[in-house]
Amino acid sequence: MSPSTGRRWEVRERHLALAVLLLVPAAFASLFVGAGELSPLDLLRADSGAALLLLESRLPRLLAILLAGTAMSVAGLVMMHITRNRFVSPSTAGTTESAVLGVFVATAFLGAESVMVKMVVALGFALLGTLFFLWVLRRLTFADVIVVPLVGIMLGGVITAVTTFFAYRADLLQSLSAWTNGDFSSVLRGRYELLWLTAAVTVGCYLYANRFTVAGVGRDFAVNLGVHYDRVVNLGLFLVSATTAAVVVTVGNIPFIGLVVPNLVTLLLGDNLRRVLPVTALAGAAFVLACDVVGRVVRHPYEIPVETVAGVVGSVVFLLLVLRVRRVAG
Amino acid sequence: MIEVRNVTKTYGSTRVLDDVSLTIVPGGVTSIIGANGAGKSTLLSIIGRLLPADSGRVTVDGLDVTTTPGATLAKRLAVLRQENHTSIRLSVRELVAFGRFPHSRGRLTAADLATVDEAIAYFELEEFADRQLDQLSGGQRQRAHVAAVLCQDTDYVLLDEPLNNLDMRHSVQMMRRLRRMARDFAKTVVLVVHDINFASCHSDEVIAMRDGGVVAQGPTAELMTPELLSTVFDLDIAVHDIDGNRIGVYYS
Structure with missing residues (x-):
């Protein structure tokens, strides 16, 4: 039991149960949406083609969606706490863009073939990019809650410009779009398994949830409680960078989830990480699933990449959240 | 026991604490008083390891606050700053x-x-x-x-302006609580207090600071004198005995 839950655990269980109840049928239904015809009946008839489609494509796709959605929203939640700004997330701190630059460098200059190598390089770049963002932040004289993510978005834009320039020169623009435009349509068995790493990262975040919350209250509060503030912040940055790198390498960037999902969940349930992390994880999975299904259905049998759908929905929600802060702040 | 030895702290070119040494014995309420900028909050923050000192050493029950693991210290010493936004x-x-x-x-x-x-x-x-x-x-x-x-x-509780934003009733309740805690559970409470009369009515000992140094330290009754208070605050302060308490009057 966490400090907060105390005797209010029933509330938390109820939210979780609700989230699971919504997610499970949706996930099941998503298995039967796509260009190839597949219905639950096909599976009952022991149709070998249907089974192949399910095992090789639809099931891996579903797992990739759930893993990526969970991981990115939890990463956003952690980042929001360690930077103490609810609008800082991997997509608004240069983290994602740095990870993309990392994959590009690994591919173009290091000639990396294995996804593992690409991921490690991407992780390093993501970490450096985020640290650079935090360094810039400390030098800002006007660190308004909204200015901060705007600076992050600008920094991301600059990094993307650098990446695009070199990708153009190296004739790798096509590969680049695979990393910048998140898309689950190419997920097949054997090509998404790296994402399981993010499940481990999410568990790590849960184990450190109380420390992240304490750090989120403030440095003095953390030091007083004997929490090693700098160590917790650095660990958080590492976990966030690892998640971002793994997602970018396997499915590509899915913008705004790390921002939108944690903001909506904490708006309803507060910021105590132990309490909101499981709900955030499920909500993130549901959000990405919904975006992906919409992308598959809108102009069936063709697909719109999840990056586009999430970008449209996410940016609108981001805008509403920003306007809300402006209104609350008066 | 809290031991502060030769602690110095500078912000830019301002020396906020100038070679401060003092000892706070366990048990009881100690109030640190002084004008704005005397170095009270800085001293409290350094004792509570929220701020590093430029030089000098602070120990709590023999544990150096800068080198003892945070988790160990957190069971012995708690600190709250004035700003808790x-x-x-x-x-x-x-x-x-x-x-x-x-x-x-x-x-x-x-x-x-x-x-x-x-x-x-x-x-x-x-x-x-x-x-x-x-x-x-x-x-x-x-x-x-x-x-x-x-x-x-914790055995040691350090509070910077605990009466901040509190109305009269809650201020009195807060001080009573701290005092009872110190008496009944032998806790050591160190406060930075602006209101000298709260300090006078509720503390066992007072530390008076001015310009980054300790002017005087001792039992409350001995320090609540017009002479000392006037030196510390640069203000004429009359002291009266009212209902067994030494009350400073400086309002008009």
């Missing part, structure tokens, strides 16, 4: 419960929860217990932060 959305109960973190590491026992409830009840926060911090008034938030620090149940 936070944008995080935690309920009062969640915040207060985090006071138990050094002991529970996040796994609250029934005894922990009882301590939390008791602190919430004492500071009359039951009504707001499940409300988010950002929906409270300044005084309510201050009480919640102090409640969290007291839940930490």
